[in-house]
């Protein structure tokens with residue numbers, strides 16, 4: 001059984017593949033935060049911008065097996081899509097609590113390339129085509145290689161220096177959106193300043209928020 005908060009067709013907003021048409025599958029639940037506001041301040045991840053509780057979002061639900069979820073997701077890809085490769089982004093919540101070999105195989109069988117957005121605390125199954133790891137605070141990072149490391153900045157307890165030596169093709173800093181925290185501050189200027197000081201790191205903007213899409 002898979003529990004999915006929501007699923008939708010949009011443009012990948014973040015990282016090296018920003019702008020690419022994608023089916024998003026947002027799994028329910030996370031191992032670093034309950035999703036309840038009253039638990040936020042005491043959680044390992046405290047700045048989350050996402051509601052991943054339950055399965056009541058658009059195209060959300062509980063799916064009895066990999067084939068049922070794969071059919072549901074592939075129906076969100078437009079037809080005809082010309083020569084674009086179908087692309088699915090598994091996110092959440094923490095997708096590696098649920099994503100398994102059966103679902104990976106089922107999406108590959110339907111012609112999809114598979115991307116994952118993870119907090120890096122759970123070992124991934126094999127067969128993922130694009131792995132984005134986004135470390136959180138003091139949580140223990142077990143995924144030390146992948147395609148992109150995308151660190152939300154600034155996190156005083158997760159400095160970029162801690163991750164700069166890891167085996168990733170791309171290193172991104174993404175300004176922390178303080179809106180979910182009702183916070184004040186200019187994370188954009190700080191993030192730009194860091195990228196200018198340490199050019200290994202590139203700026204990742206959440207372009208879907210700028211564009212006003214999901």
Ligand SMILES: C[S@@+](CC[C@H](N)C(=O)[O-])C[C@H]1O[C@@H](n2cnc3c(N)ncnc32)[C@H](O)[C@@H]1O
Pocket residue numbers: 030047048049050091092093094095117118119120133134150152174175176177178180206
């Ligand atoms: C909601 S998370 C879900 C996937 C996974 N749990 C993770 O943390 O990578 C998706 C992406 O949004 C980023 N993110 C979450 N809250 C954010 C915020 N307030 N500002 C900027 N990026 C944020 C995460 O770091 C991650 O890269």
Ligand SMILES: Nc1nc2[nH]cc(C(=O)O)c2c(=O)[nH]1
Pocket residue numbers: 010011012013014050091092117208213214
């Ligand atoms: N458009 C869009 N791009 C995204 N890239 C990563 C997202 C996520 O929440 O994991 C996300 C998202 O929520 N929307």
Ligand code: SF4
Pocket residue numbers: 030031032033045046047048049050052092093094119136
């Ligand atoms: S690890 Fe990801 S889904 Fe979980 S609370 Fe943090 S940003 Fe949100």
Ligand SMILES: [Mg+2]
Pocket residue numbers: 049050
């Ligand atoms: Mg998001």
